[in-house]
Amino acid sequence: MNSYILKRLLSAVPVLLGITLVVFLIMSLIPGDPATAILGSYATAENVERLNRQLGLDRSLPEQYVIWLTNMLQGDFGRSFSLNRPVLDEVLDRFGATLILAGVSLVLCSIFGVVAGVISAARQYGLADKAITFAVLIGISIPSFFLGMMMILLFAIQLRWLPVSGMYSIYGGGDLPDLLRHLAMPALALSVVATGVIARLSRSAMLEVLRQDFVRTARAKGVPERRVIWRHALKAAMVSIIPVIGVQAGFVLSGAVYIEMVFQWPGVGRMLVEAILRRDLLLVQGGVVIVAACYVLFNLIVDVAQSLLDPRVKT
Amino acid sequence: MTETALPASPPKPSAAARAGTFLRLFARNRMAAFGGGLLALILLVALAAPILPLQDPFAQDTTQRFLRPFSEGHWLGTDHLGRDLLSRLIWGTQLSLLVGVSATLLAALAGSTLGVVAGFLGGRIDNVIMRSVDTVMAFPYILLALAIVAALGPGLVNALIAVAVVNIPFFARNIRGVTVTLANKEFVDAARLSGMGDTRIIASEIVPNILPVIVIAMSTTVGWMILETAGLSFLGLGSQPPVPDLGSMLGEGRNALISHPHTSIIPGLMIFAIVIGVNLLGDGIRDALDPRLRSGALTRPLPATLVDRAETPAIAAKPDALLSLEDLRVEFRLGRRTLKAVNGVSLDIAPGECLGLIGESGSGKSVTALSVMGLVASPPGVIAGGALRFQGRDLLAMKPGELRRLRGDKVAYIFQDPLATLHPLYRIGEQIAEAIRVHHPVPQAEAMARAVALLKQVRIPNAKSRAGNYPHELSGGMRQRVGIAMALANEPELIIADEPTTALDVTVQAQILKLLEDLRRERGLAILFITHDFGVVAQLCDRVAVMYAGEIVESGPAQAILDAPAHPYTRRLIACVPELGGGRRTLAAIPGLPPGADDLPQGCAFAPRCDKAQAACRAGRVALTGQEPGRGVRCLFPETAEDRTETA
Numbered sequence: 004m005n006s007y008i009l010k011r012l013l014s015a016v017p018v019l020l021g022i023t024l025v026v027f028l029i030m031s032l033i034p035g036d037p038a039t040a041i042l043g044s045y046a047t048a049e050n051v052e053r054l055n056r057q058l059g060l061d062r063s064l065p066e067q068y069v070i071w072l073t074n075m076l077q078g079d080f081g082r083s084f085s086l087n088r089p090v091l092d093e094v095l096d097r098f099g100a101t102l103i104l105a106g107v108s109l110v111l112c113s114i115f116g117v118v119a120g121v122i123s124a125a126r127q128y129g130l131a132d133k134a135i136t137f138a139v140l141i142g143i144s145i146p147s148f149f150l151g152m153m154m155i156l157l158f159a160i161q162l163r164w165l166p167v168s169g170m171y172s173i174y175g176g177g178d179l180p181d182l183l184r185h186l187a188m189p190a191l192a193l194s195v196v197a198t199g200v201i202a203r204l205s206r207s208a209m210l211e212v213l214r215q216d217f218v219r220t221a222r223a224k225g226v227p228e229r230r231v232i233w234r235h236a237l238k239a240a241m242v243s244i245i246p247v248i249g250v251q252a253g254f255v256l257s258g259a260v261y262i263e264m265v266f267q268w269p270g271v272g273r274m275l276v277e278a279i280l281r282r283d284l285l286l287v288q289g290g291v292v293i294v295a296a297c298y299v300l301f302n303l304i305v306d307v308a309q310s311l312l313d314p315r316v317k318t
Numbered sequence: 319m320t321e322t323a324l325p326a327s328p329p330k331p332s333a334a335a336r337a338g339t340f341l342r343l344f345a346r347n348r349m350a351a352f353g354g355g356l357l358a359l360i361l362l363v364a365l366a367a368p369i370l371p372l373q374d375p376f377a378q379d380t381t382q383r384f385l386r387p388f389s390e391g392h393w394l395g396t397d398h399l400g401r402d403l404l405s406r407l408i409w410g411t412q413l414s415l416l417v418g419v420s421a422t423l424l425a426a427l428a429g430s431t432l433g434v435v436a437g438f439l440g441g442r443i444d445n446v447i448m449r450s451v452d453t454v455m456a457f458p459y460i461l462l463a464l465a466i467v468a469a470l471g472p473g474l475v476n477a478l479i480a481v482a483v484v485n486i487p488f489f490a491r492n493i494r495g496v497t498v499t500l501a502n503k504e505f506v507d508a509a510r511l512s513g514m515g516d517t518r519i520i521a522s523e524i525v526p527n528i529l530p531v532i533v534i535a536m537s538t539t540v541g542w543m544i545l546e547t548a549g550l551s552f553l554g555l556g557s558q559p560p561v562p563d564l565g566s567m568l569g570e571g572r573n574a575l576i577s578h579p580h581t582s583i584i585p586g587l588m589i590f591a592i593v594i595g596v597n598l599l600g601d602g603i604r605d606a607l608d609p610r611l612r613s614g615a616l617t618r619p620l621p622a623t624l625v626d627r628a629e630t631p632a633i634a635a636k637p638d639a640l641l642s643l644e645d646l647r648v649e650f651r652l653g654r655r656t657l658k659a660v661n662g663v664s665l666d667i668a669p670g671e672c673l674g675l676i677g678e679s680g681s682g683k684s685v686t687a688l689s690v691m692g693l694v695a696s697p698p699g700v701i702a703g704g705a706l707r708f709q710g711r712d713l714l715a716m717k718p719g720e721l722r723r724l725r726g727d728k729v730a731y732i733f734q735d736p737l738a739t740l741h742p743l744y745r746i747g748e749q750i751a752e753a754i755r756v757h758h759p760v761p762q763a764e765a766m767a768r769a770v771a772l773l774k775q776v777r778i779p780n781a782k783s784r785a786g787n788y789p790h791e792l793s794g795g796m797r798q799r800v801g802i803a804m805a806l807a808n809e810p811e812l813i814i815a816d817e818p819t820t821a822l823d824v825t826v827q828a829q830i831l832k833l834l835e836d837l838r839r840e841r842g843l844a845i846l847f848i849t850h851d852f853g854v855v856a857q858l859c860d861r862v863a864v865m866y867a868g869e870i871v872e873s874g875p876a877q878a879i880l881d882a883p884a885h886p887y888t889r890r891l892i893a894c895v896p897e898l899g900g901g902r903r904t905l906a907a908i909p910g911l912p913p914g915a916d917d918l919p920q921g922c923a924f925a926p927r928c929d930k931a932q933a934a935c936r937a938g939r940v941a942l943t944g945q946e947p948g949r950g951v952r953c954l955f956p957e958t959a960e961d962r963t964e965t966a
Binding site: 018021022024025026029030032033034124125127128140141143144145146148149152153155156160167207209210211213214215216217218219220221222223224225226227228230231235238239242252253254256257258260261264265272275276278279280282284287288291294295298299302312313314315 | 458460465467724743752753790
């Protein structure tokens with residue numbers, strides 16, 4: 004088991020290198036002089052020259068890449084010119100908010116999605132199945148940013164149950180109940196599409212498993228139907244559901260960008276969009292690399308979870 | 319295994335016929351038709367934008383700001399600059415569709431090219447391309463899109479490029495897979511041998527064959543790409559003012575969300591309508607293409623087989639029978655077809671007796687065995703008639719809960735393939751302990767101790783440590799012993815063994831049979847033993863019933879039937895058993911195949927394969943008649959001593 008985890012850890016190294024390479028290549032597409040692009044058109048010639056030297060922009064591309072990579076490994080992701088602080092500090096400050104939002108959404112969509120899919124499969128063609136299938140269709144078709152806006156209209160403006168935006172109240176907030184009140188709408192809006200996708204997949208995975216011989220064995224043993232479905236069948240179905248939850252994590256992280264904009268959530272997604280609009284390229288570059296790296300590590304965890312569930316994976 | 323005698327597979331349908339089936343299935347799907355209609359309508363209106371009597375989408379009028387829908391002159395009202403929302407919505411829809419479709423085309427073109435090159439050339443090129451594709455896929459998609467937009471600068475064309483690039487890996491992977499399969503086909507080898515260059519082979523042999531795959535992949539992603547480009551515009555990174563697309567309209571509307579929600583709701587609903595249309599259509603296409611859905615194979619089996627009897631037969635209780643089957647009828651209802659798998663089977667098993675039920679694949683013996691405890695997969699299986707009694711209780715009238723309490727407690731099953739029939743993710747000890755705990759409220763530790771004792775009883779060495787193994791860690795014979803231990807867990811009255819030795823090699827088979835025989839003697843178990851092998855029957859069974867095409871054709875004491883089979887089918891079945899040391903006797907295979915379960919002949923079902931069949935055999939149903947006490951045969955011209963010496 005430990006050797007498997009170690010092997011997976013090592014296999015993440017080339018992927019992480021690949022990610023930095025892709026980001027580097029994209030950034031080298033910047034039209035015109037990169038230093039001017041990074042510092043903005045009002046930059047002094049002196050500053051442009053200094054940045055060129057600092058980032059090695061006057062060297063060849065491979066040299067630039069190595070310099071950039073070495074800096075990053077030492078924790079130096081450059082300075083955000085618009086915020087005038089190190090990129091790493093800004094990203095780390097914002098990352099917690101995104102993790103809370105995306106993490107809670109992922110938990111919500113995993114639980115709701117799997118439960119809905121299992122009920123749907125167990126009551127195939129019944130009323131519950133039809134209702135869930137219809138709800139899932141609506142859920143996966145509604146853009147999360149539009150859903151978020153409609154939720155604001157309903158729950159914040161009409162019903163006045165929840166705050167419109169932000170992560171904490173400006174006055175007197177800051178505790179957990181305050182956070183949860185702010186989190187409810189964005190987390191729900193963000194989880195809807197992924198819930199639908201996971202529910203669909205769970206339904207078909209369960210239908211696949213329920214036809215298998217070991218389910219008949221469980222019934223032949225006299226296992227109650229509820230236990231047949233929720234233990235025997237679901238455990239086997241999880242083998243194909245877990246990787247999809249891993250993939251959905253990427254979609255949830257992506258959707259978080261929109262949701263953070265709609266709800267003014269102080270996360271890394273909103274930071275990236277604002278940085279692009281301000282042309283703060285070093286901040287974008289650093290933010291993308293850090294978030295992508297975290298996503299790779301998350302997928303690693305998913306793989307390990309998979310190997311814990313399925314003893315046949317051990318290699 | 320649930321065996322159903324299916325008729326020989328029909329000849330492969332022609333491409334036209336397949337397209338016909340596809341269209342029929344597709345049209346039957348009303349939701350897909352609705353989605354298609356919705357999309358067609360939106361597309362039509364968007365395309366007709368230039369000729370529709372619309373106002374100028376850019377004309378501002380600050381005196382007419384934020385008019386509500388259904389205002390005079392502005393059906394959908396106006397936005398923050400007093401521009402007509404209807405006009406902007408239709409032009410915006412056109413732009414969004416155009417950008418989404420262009421991004422799809424671009425991604426399909428680039429991705430498919432990479433896929434074909436990688437798949438066709440293979441080797442190092444393949445490796446480099448696919449590694450790059452994997453790396454791109456390691457990103458959450460929007461990060462990559464944001465990085466590209468950041469580098470190129472915000473704008474609709476750049477957003478389009480970003481979305482296209484992000485989706486290239488999807489096409490590259492799919493198309494590479496298809497290309498690899500095609501590149502190894504004979505016609506490609508033939509083209510190569512005829513001296514064609516790689517480029518020509520790709521153009522003339524590969525591309526025409528992958529085109530349908532590309533089109534399907536595009537149809538599944540286009541909705542997604544429309545949504546993604548709208549999303550980038552919503553963030554302000556795509557379409558720039560004053561040009562409207564659906565995303566930027568929604569983004570602008572957001573600034574007035576609270577005061578004038580209609581400016582957000584209108585473009586939002588349009589995006590929703592497009593995406594739901596694409597999803598419905600895509601689902602319809604997928605369902606129509608998926609052959610498993612066509613055959614209805616993906617239906618879940620209910621907890622117990624459905625019972626649909628025209629009448630409940632009143633049968634006198636037989637006090638000495640443990641289990642009795644009376645005129646049992648089981649059908650598989652597949653759409654309009656009905657396959658009759660079991661056609662009126664009657665059997666009795668006394669306590670402690672071993673009855674062999676023997677027949678070829680598709681004779682209905684497994685279905686008979688599974689229907690006893692309602693384990694025939696349903697749908698499509700239905701118990702269509704007859705009665706099943708266990709210890710005098712009517713099994714078919716039982717509620718699912720009552721039946722469940724009998725399963726594994728009084729009546730236990732042993733199945734054929736123990737790798738498929740044991741749960742792959744539970745340790746075998748847990749699986750045996752569970753069989754105990756669902757019937758008896760004992761603590762887990764006690765159940766586990768009992769499980770280990772059972773494993774010892776079925777002669778598994780190191781039972782204690784073996785209990786912690788998963789099924790895939792055991793050999794086939796070991797797994798079958800686990801299956802037997804599980805069946806014994808609650809000391810049942812009756813064990814139904816459905817070909818428990820078929821998947822095993824001969825020496826293991828002999829050990830398992832010996833084990834069953836011993837257990838039977840020790841515990842006074844009754845066994846219903848399903849097999850296709852008369853050799854096994856000879857070793858284990860007191861009585862035997864021979865099944866053919868869903869009927870019992872002969873029954874009686876095992877030794878008597880082995881010595882003197884009365885039915886021609888039985889005689890030939892016995893002749894199929896090789897005898898150790900029997901010399902170079904030719905094994906007589908039975909010519910022909912059993913009849914399909916939806917195509918049973920009127921008379922004796924074996925007549926078409928029987929060398930003694932006469933006109934009378936084909937005329938009508940043959941009854942089961944007894945010549946000697948305890949024996950029955952369903953034949954007008956039973957075997958005589960003379961016939962038997964002929965084959966012996």
